[in-house]
Amino acid sequence: MLPLAAELAAHPLTGDCLLGCAAVFLTAAVLDGLAPRDNSGKLQASGVWLLRGGWVLLTTMLAYQGLRTHSLPIASAAEVLLSIAWGVSGLALFLDLTFTHRLPTWAIAGTTALCIVVAAFLGVVEHPGLDTTGKPLIAIHVGAAILAYCVLGAQALNSAAYLLQDRALARHQFGGIYALLPALVPLDRVGAQLMGAAVWLLGLSLVIGATDWGQRDLAAVAAPKLIAALITWLACCWIVVQRRRQHLQGASFARASLLVAIPALIALYLSLPASR
Amino acid sequence: MSERPRNLVALSATHRTAGLDERAAFTVPAGGAEVFYAAAREAGLAEAVLLATCNRLEAYAVGDEAAALHVRSALLKATGAPAAALDQHLRPVPGLQAVEHLFSVVSGLESQMVGEVEIAGQVKDAYADALARGMTGPVLNRVFQRAFQAGAWARTNTGISQGQVSLGNIAVELALRVFGSLAEARVLVLGTGDVGRQVVQALVSRGACQVSVASRTFENARALAEEFSGSSLTLADALRQAHTHDVIVGCATVERALLDAVTLREIAGRRSGRPLLLVDLGVPRNFTAGVQGLDGTYLCDLDDLARVSNANLKARLAEVDRARIALAEKAARAWGAANHQTSSEA
Numbered sequence: 001m002l003p004l005a006a007e008l009a010a011h012p013l014t015g016d017c018l019l020g021c022a023a024v025f026l027t028a029a030v031l032d033g034l035a036p037r038d039n040s041g042k043l044q045a046s047g048v049w050l051l052r053g054g055w056v057l058l059t060t061m062l063a064y065q066g067l068r069t070h071s072l073p074i075a076s077a078a079e080v081l082l083s084i085a086w087g088v089s090g091l092a093l094f095l096d097l098t099f100t101h102r103l104p105t106w107a108i109a110g111t112t113a114l115c116i117v118v119a120a121f122l123g124v125v126e127h128p129g130l131d132t133t134g135k136p137l138i139a140i141h142v143g144a145a146i147l148a149y150c151v152l153g154a155q156a157l158n159s160a161a162y163l164l165q166d167r168a169l170a171r172h173q174f175g176g177i178y179a180l181l182p183a184l185v186p187l188d189r190v191g192a193q194l195m196g197a198a199v200w201l202l203g204l205s206l207v208i209g210a211t212d213w214g215q216r217d218l219a220a221v222a223a224p225k226l227i228a229a230l231i232t233w234l235a236c237c238w239i240v241v242q243r244r245r246q247h248l249q250g251a252s253f254a255r256a257s258l259l260v261a262i263p264a265l266i267a268l269y270l271s272l273p274a275s276r
Numbered sequence: 277m278s279e280r281p282r283n284l285v286a287l288s289a290t291h292r293t294a295g296l297d298e299r300a301a302f303t304v305p306a307g308g309a310e311v312f313y314a315a316a317r318e319a320g321l322a323e324a325v326l327l328a329t330c331n332r333l334e335a336y337a338v339g340d341e342a343a344a345l346h347v348r349s350a351l352l353k354a355t356g357a358p359a360a361a362l363d364q365h366l367r368p369v370p371g372l373q374a375v376e377h378l379f380s381v382v383s384g385l386e387s388q389m390v391g392e393v394e395i396a397g398q399v400k401d402a403y404a405d406a407l408a409r410g411m412t413g414p415v416l417n418r419v420f421q422r423a424f425q426a427g428a429w430a431r432t433n434t435g436i437s438q439g440q441v442s443l444g445n446i447a448v449e450l451a452l453r454v455f456g457s458l459a460e461a462r463v464l465v466l467g468t469g470d471v472g473r474q475v476v477q478a479l480v481s482r483g484a485c486q487v488s489v490a491s492r493t494f495e496n497a498r499a500l501a502e503e504f505s506g507s508s509l510t511l512a513d514a515l516r517q518a519h520t521h522d523v524i525v526g527c528a529t530v531e532r533a534l535l536d537a538v539t540l541r542e543i544a545g546r547r548s549g550r551p552l553l554l555v556d557l558g559v560p561r562n563f564t565a566g567v568q569g570l571d572g573t574y575l576c577d578l579d580d581l582a583r584v585s586n587a588n589l590k591a592r593l594a595e596v597d598r599a600r601i602a603l604a605e606k607a608a609r610a611w612g613a614a615n616h617q618t619s620s621e622a
Contacts, residue, residue: 040432169453169574174584183456184551249549250572 085115087150228267312354319346382427439588444478467528490514526562537566
């Protein structure tokens with residue numbers, strides 16, 4: 001064992017660490033929620049910076065866990081949830097910084113905090129990690145799947161924000177929580193890009209997973225989760241095609257994207273180490 | 277050595293002291309500012325700033341005991357208004373109260389539409405004009421600069437400018453909630469009256485690049501469009517091309533709706549799911565209600581916008597007292613500093 005890993009092994013990631021990290025995200029969500037009452041914009045800016053800081057903290061914690069166990073932090077349900085939380089908040093930051101498309105900070109930070117709190121209660125139990133020694137493609141399969149579920153999670157939040165804004169405008173409700181939501185057209189545009197990314201990432205993961213499953217003797221990938229993932233992927237493909245043909249636009253696209261979150265959640269659940 | 281601080285006085289006639297017709301009598305005509313400053317200089321006023329907007333005629337001056345009389349006389353010359361008419365509405369505000377008043381004016385607390393931001397620009401222009409004419413000095417320089425800082429502070433730290441209150445700006449806010457940016461949105465404004473102008477101005481100031489204006493009188497549409505670098509259409513053409521626009525604002529005076537429910541459904545159907553925002557500011561209605569349930573089509577009328585405006589105005593008014601208290605403290609500090617500076621210089 002390397003000296004650093006030996007040192008780390010003596011100090012596991014505790015529930016208190018996770019709750020502390022969740023508190024940062026929760027504070028970000030609360031600050032952003034209070035933003036409409038603050039004319040200076042400082043609360044909103046503080047919320048965004050806390051989200052960024054929280055993401056860095058979570059990244060450090062996941063890296064720490066990975067170094068401790070010498071594996072990707074996806075060996076237990078808690079670790080998978082932490083990875084999802086990291087992906088969702090990371091994707092939101094990526095969209096914000098790269099495309100200046102800011103998803104509602106309260107929603108992203110709230111979802112991330114929820115994932116971390118659940119992970120803290122589940123406890124970062126150390127299961128034997130997935131052995132990817134000599135199987136780099138399995139690592140790509142896992143990484144692509146995790147990223148795809150993060151993208152689908154972000155798209156679900158994006159779609160929920162779209163539907164809320166659409167409902168507010170249709171019902172002439174212009175204040176309160178609705179004032180926190182981004183505009184419809186950018187939400188729609190980013191939604192289409194996220195859905196396209198999900199198709200590619202999940203497709204890549206599926207191809208590797210299916211091939212691995214085909215080699216039954218050595219298979220690291222189980223059939224039920226493969227089938228659930230396949231259903232999710234087909235649904236995503238159908239949405240992308242319908243959108244290209246201009247048959248699925250605006251609210252219909254957002255509703256369909258939200259529905260895809262159901263098979264995605266099932267596939268994710270079946271992927272959790274606990275369900276194996 | 278202690279020299280008595282010089283006398284600061286403000287004379288003010290505003291929408292609070294005079295009605296619309298009465299205010300019309302004491303507007304400052306072109307060249308009026310020149311007359312005012314010449315009279316002020318002649319009367320021996322050390323410093324003076326003239327602020328003339330459509331809702332207020334004010335002058336701030338520093339001079340001897342008779343400064344108020346000199347300012348009044350200069351205002352009479354500048355406006356050409358009858359003395360009796362002006363005296364009826366002019367309110368003298370001395371010393372610290374004048375500073376507090378200026379701070380409130382710059383912050384928009386004294387405006388007809390509480391918290392409006394245009395007044396800050398108007399005061400800055402007035403001050404710059406006086407500065408260019410060499411009519412400002414240690415007192416007014418300090419007081420006006422502190423007033424601009426205080427105005428910015430009040431807008432940032434209190435809710436007096438929170439939310440939009442003018443119909444044009446609220447319509448633009450709605451469009452932004454649908455499209456995010458107006459740079460790529462195609463906007464059609466039907467009607468060229470006051471509301472139409474206000475809407476076009478608000479749209480252009482918030483980044484709309486493709487604004488078309490239509491009116492029954494094509495000349496009016498062309499004039500308004502040219503003023504804001506937009507394009508003009510006849511009413512018939514505009515209605516025929518309505519489906520190519522993302523935002524349609526109706527503010528024309530009509531006997532019956534320009535776009536009925538059937539036409540609106542047809543327009544929405546031809547847009548392949550792209551969102552369409554209809555803002556009806558006309559009385560009677562320009563668009564018939566009945567697009568509810570159409571995906572991506574949103575219709576807001578005058579009542580909706582008025583509701584938003586009232587809610588925002590109410591929120592602003594709730595902040596006025598808090599802003600006044602804070603501004604009074606800042607005004608006292610600025611006045612103290614101005615007095616200290618003039619005493620030191622003396």
